[in-house]
Amino acid sequence: MSRERLYIFDTTLRDGAQTAGIEFSLEDKIAIAGLLEELGVDYIEGGYPGANPVDTAFFETRRTGEAVFTAFGMTRRAGRSAANDPGVMGLVNSAADAACFVAKASDYQVELALGATTAEHLEGIADTVRSAVAAGKETLIDLEHFFDGFKANPAYALDCVRTALEAGARWVVLCDTNGGTMPSEVREIVGKVLAVAPGDRLGIHPHDDTGQAVANALAAIEAGVRQVQGTLNGLGERCGNANLVTLIPTLVLKPYYAERFVTGIAPEKLEQLTSISRAFDDRLNRAPARQAPYVGASAFATKAGIHASALLKDFSTYEHVTPESVGNERAIMVSQQAGRSNLLTALARHGIVLEKDDPRLENLLATVKEREACGYSYDGADASFAVLAHRVLGTLPSFFQVEHYRAMVERRHNALGEEVSVTEAVVKIRVEGELLMSVAEGNGPVNALDLALRKDLGIYSARIEDLELVDFKVRILDGGTGAVTRVLVESRDGGGERWVTIGVSPNIIDASFEALYESITYKLLKTEACADSAVDGHANRPALASG
Numbered sequence: 001m002s003r004e005r006l007y008i009f010d011t012t013l014r015d016g017a018q019t020a021g022i023e024f025s026l027e028d029k030i031a032i033a034g035l036l037e038e039l040g041v042d043y044i045e046g047g048y049p050g051a052n053p054v055d056t057a058f059f060e061t062r063r064t065g066e067a068v069f070t071a072f073g074m075t076r077r078a079g080r081s082a083a084n085d086p087g088v089m090g091l092v093n094s095a096a097d098a099a100c101f102v103a104k105a106s107d108y109q110v111e112l113a114l115g116a117t118t119a120e121h122l123e124g125i126a127d128t129v130r131s132a133v134a135a136g137k138e139t140l141i142d143l144e145h146f147f148d149g150f151k152a153n154p155a156y157a158l159d160c161v162r163t164a165l166e167a168g169a170r171w172v173v174l175c176d177t178n179g180g181t182m183p184s185e186v187r188e189i190v191g192k193v194l195a196v197a198p199g200d201r202l203g204i205h206p207h208d209d210t211g212q213a214v215a216n217a218l219a220a221i222e223a224g225v226r227q228v229q230g231t232l233n234g235l236g237e238r239c240g241n242a243n244l245v246t247l248i249p250t251l252v253l254k255p256y257y258a259e260r261f262v263t264g265i266a267p268e269k270l271e272q273l274t275s276i277s278r279a280f281d282d283r284l285n286r287a288p289a290r291q292a293p294y295v296g297a298s299a300f301a302t303k304a305g306i307h308a309s310a311l312l313k314d315f316s317t318y319e320h321v322t323p324e325s326v327g328n329e330r331a332i333m334v335s336q337q338a339g340r341s342n343l344l345t346a347l348a349r350h351g352i353v354l355e356k357d358d359p360r361l362e363n364l365l366a367t368v369k370e371r372e373a374c375g376y377s378y379d380g381a382d383a384s385f386a387v388l389a390h391r392v393l394g395t396l397p398s399f400f401q402v403e404h405y406r407a408m409v410e411r412r413h414n415a416l417g418e419e420v421s422v423t424e425a426v427v428k429i430r431v432e433g434e435l436l437m438s439v440a441e442g443n444g445p446v447n448a449l450d451l452a453l454r455k456d457l458g459i460y461s462a463r464i465e466d467l468e469l470v471d472f473k474v475r476i477l478d479g480g481t482g483a484v485t486r487v488l489v490e491s492r493d494g495g496g497e498r499w500v501t502i503g504v505s506p507n508i509i510d511a512s513f514e515a516l517y518e519s520i521t522y523k524l525l526k527t528e529a530c531a532d533s534a535v536d537g538h539a540n541r542p543a544l545a546s547g
């Protein structure tokens with residue numbers, strides 16, 4: 001079967017910029033365009049030249065990548081010619097390869113929002129498209145409110161499509177602007193549009209207000225459109241746009257689509273999808289969504305013992321595609337839902353190989369389940385699981401013992417009468433029989449304890465020099481100030497490895513100290529020459545064995 005070309009149009013830098021709480025700087029735009037070029041989308045809509053200084057500056061630079069660099073704007077304003085409309089001319093004279101103009105396909109919206117007649121608006125569409133085409137721009141028309149407009153007045157909505165195409169638009173994009181259209185309606189309405197326009201000149205721009213933007217994009221493709229618009233990680237106005245990070249692998253990997261269509265994105269490119277999606281979140285300074293389809297940390301993770309047992313026999317028992325195909329990783333986790341299969345996999349990840357009938361496995365499983373019942377959660381704290389496993393298996397070296405620690409917070413007036421907060425911590429540890437005491441000030445008790453604990457580890461100090469804390473999360477379990485506190489600490493080292501440790505206690509400082517202690521212990525385990533294979537080696541319980 002010969003495959004039809006599907007074009008991927010990215011609007012992260014335009015509709016994505018309309019997301020509440022998101023403001024792109026010029027540097028952000030340049031970096032995000034780089035990610036999109038790496039992925040291989042066909043069109044990059046960079047923003048609206050003339051609407052704000054960042055977008056104007058962005059369009060002063062011509063992008064050299066393969067994607068069609070597209071400027072967004074609106075059709076000429078009522079009462080002016082396109083040539084006399086600075087907005088239209090801003091796009092026409094920009095460094096963009098293509099110009100995408102928004103127009104309204106709903107007669108009600110034209111009359112109400114634009115204060116124009118439907119005939120004037122059709123003339124505006126035609127005039128604008130002709131000006132851009134004459135200037136050599138590939139021209140697109142985004143028909144706002146297309147589906148709602150079509151339901152109310154199909155003849156006018158179709159007139160807009162016809163007018164844009166006859167004026168020379170390369171693409172007419174059907175927008176589900178309010179995001180309320182159902183996939184069955186999209187399929188039916190696109191079918192009717194095909195009577196006046198060929199599918200290879202039609203696009204779809206769905207919004208996610210009913211959680212169906214991707215489903216609507218697929219419905220439109222199945223019905224006949226050949227351009228699909230969306231954004232990285234589903235950014236966009238209100239609930240967002242169609243998530244290209246979900247849509248692209250579906251189009252490339254799922255046989256129904258892969259047999260019928262070809263996109264500009266080769267299957268090998270998808271192996272970068274997870275890292276591109278996460279690099280984008282990094283730039284937005286937000287945590288990646290764990291449950292994101294294909295690329296989330298949980299997308300190929302399983303906690304359930306029954307699933308883990310089957311997965312280890314054949315991964316396809318619980319995976320719809322392989323994690324490698326989208327650059328993600330499989331994770332078989334340890335928790336209250338786990339069985340021995342989960343444990344064996346998690347242990348192997350830390351270089352510990354046991355037989356399934358090893359009696360120590362039952363003991364470790366029971367310990368994990370008991371501790372999870374008290375508030376620990378090992379599926380998000382794999383480094384603490386490694387420390388616990390070594391402890392229960394009797395293979396944890398006795399690096400250092402904590403004899404005592406104290407944290408003090410004082411709020412007082414200084415000599416100038418100003419209110420100041422002073423935080424200090426003292427940690428006393430024993431390393432190879434030698435007592436070491438460290439004192440540190442911090443911007444809070446946990447910071448002070450962290451600094452004091454790491455200040456002097458005697459013979460181990462050099463091994464933790466590159467250890468850095470990057471995140472600290474506190475969760476109160478069961479509510480109230482007397483409740484149990486769970487602390488998660490994320491650390492990283494010079495090699496770029498990141499790990500999470502956990503502490504649980506009714507006292508937030510104790511919980512934090514436990515998580516800090518485990519982070520250092522994990523780092524020492526990592527750097528312990530024979531720790532990874534020493535399941536049967538020397539073993540002492542650490543002094544701060546908790547729980």
Ligand SMILES: CC(=O)SCCNC(=O)CCNC(=O)[C@H](O)C(C)(C)COP(=O)(O)OP(=O)(O)OC[C@H]1O[C@@H](n2cnc3c(N)ncnc32)[C@H](O)[C@@H]1OP(=O)(O)O
Pocket residue numbers: 015018048050051052074075076077078102103104113114115144177237
């Ligand atoms: C569905 C979508 O996502 S469309 C994209 C929406 N994105 C944005 O609006 C972000 C960028 N926008 C902006 O920065 C500003 O709105 C600007 C610079 C474009 C315009 O700002 P202003 O001139 O102050 O106008 P304002 O934003 O208040 O109103 C929009 C104007 O455009 C007119 N307009 C809206 N759509 C169209 C259209 N398709 N064709 C012609 N005129 C239009 C409106 O009638 C209104 O005109 P009025 O000022 O005479 O009432």
Ligand SMILES: CC(=O)C(=O)O
Pocket residue numbers: 015102142143144145175176177178205207
């Ligand atoms: C054009 C656009 O972003 C919309 O109609 O949603």
